Each structure stands twice: as structure tokens, then as C-alpha cells.
Amino acid sequence: MNQRFVGIIIALVSLITSCNGDRIYEEYQGLKTGNWDVADTVSFEVxxxxxxxxxxxxxxxxxxxxxxxxxxxxILKDSLDQTVESKLLDIPLFDSKNGKPLGEGYGSTFTKYDTLPIENQYYSIHLLQYMRVEKLSGIETVGVKVVKK
Structure with a gap:
């Protein structure tokens, strides 16, 4: 009985630690006002x-x-704060045919992950919304996650 219990504990611990083994960096920033202002830049120093x-x-x-x-x-910047790369992305959040939210979630909140097509090394990443509205409502949190290939 004790060996079986110890075996189950070891299996659970290895399962939990293996799930997070690919993550190198992960950080999220909430938008305090509930709006993403066109002038607000969300930055991460990685x-x-x-x-x-x-x-x-x-x-x-x-x-x-x-x-x-x-x-x-x-916008990607190096350690001298010089721009290394800058690209505009179109990230779909709702299905264009049926209007259902994309990503994972429940209730009225969902999280959508999208891969950034980064080609250069960088020190920091800066995100800006380009939706042509002064205050973009409905975005709660923006984050960056770096994982091993």
C-alpha cells in the first residue's frame, strides 16, 4: 500500500513539473481602466x-x-533601446462566420494565444493596439509567453 501511494505521488509530481518545462518567460499585465487607450503601450522586459x-x-x-x-x-527592442523589429498583426478573437469567441474560456471571458512571427533576438517587447478607436473596451489583460521550440 505504501509503495503504491509513493508511486502515485511521484507520478503526480513529475506530471505537474513536466507541464511547465517548456516555459521560459511568462508575464501578463491587466488594463486597469478596462480600456486599452490608443496611446497606451504595454511593455515586457524579457x-x-x-x-x-x-x-x-x-x-x-x-x-x-x-x-x-x-x-x-x-515592437522589439534591444538592450540599448533601439528598435530591432516592428510588425502589425491581425489577431482574430471571434469566428467570422458564427461570431463565437476563439480561444479558451468560460462565461463571458476568453483567452486567445497567437504566435508572434519574431525573427530577431530582443530585450523587450512593446504592444500597441491599432484599432482606430481612442479607447478599446473589452480587453482585460495582455501577456507574453516565451516557450522552448
């Missing part, structure tokens, strides 16, 4: 990461979000 890795953006949104997608610009 320092120098070893390559190869994959960078994901996480968008936590709710049903108050008025649009089908999110236009987002990401």
Missing part, C-alpha cells in the same frame, strides 16, 4: 533569451469587445 524559442501573445478579452479581431503592433 532580457536576452536563448534561441530557438517561440513567443506567444495572450489576449484575455470578454464579450464586451466590439470587434471580430484585434489589430496589434509589436
Amino acid at each position: 532580457n536576452q533569451l536563448s534561441i530557438p524559442n517561440r513567443t506567444l501573445i495572450g489576449i484575455k478579452y470578454n464579450k464586451d469587445y466590439e470587434f471580430r479581431n484585434l489589430y496589434l503592433r509589436y
Whole structure:
């Protein structure tokens, strides 16, 4: 009985630790006002990461979000604060045919992850909304997750 119990505990611990083994960096920032102002930049300082890795953006949104997608610009900077890369992305948040939220979630809140097509090493990443509205409502949290390839 004791050996079986110890075996179950060891299996559970190894399962839990193996699920997080790919993550190198992960941070999220909530939008305090409930709106993402056009002038607000959400920034993450990730320092120098070893390559190869994959960078994901996480968008936590709710049903108050008025649009089908999110236009987002990401800017990568090096340790001297010089821009290394800058691209505009179109991230779909709702299905264009049936209007159902994409990503995972429950109730009225969902989280959508999308891979950033990053080609260069970077020190910090800066995110800006490009939706042509002054205050973008319905976005609760924005985050960056870096995982091993």
C-alpha cells in the first residue's frame, strides 16, 4: 500500500513539473481602466533569451469587445533601446462566420494565444493596439509567453 501511494505521488509530481518545462518567460499585465487607450503601450522586459524559442501573445478579452479581431503592433527592442523589429498583426478573437469567441474560456471571458512571427533576438517587447478607436473596451489583460521550440 505504501509503495503504491509513493508511486502515485511521484507520478503526480513529475506530471505537474513536466507541464511547465517548456516555459521560459511568462508575464501578463491587466488594463486597469478596462480600456486599452490608443496611446497606451504595454511593455515586457524579457532580457536576452536563448534561441530557438517561440513567443506567444495572450489576449484575455470578454464579450464586451466590439470587434471580430484585434489589430496589434509589436515592437522589439534591444538592450540599448533601439528598435530591432516592428510588425502589425491581425489577431482574430471571434469566428467570422458564427461570431463565437476563439480561444479558451468560460462565461463571458476568453483567452486567445497567437504566435508572434519574431525573427530577431530582443530585450523587450512593446504592444500597441491599432484599432482606430481612442479607447478599446473589452480587453482585460495582455501577456507574453516565451516557450522552448
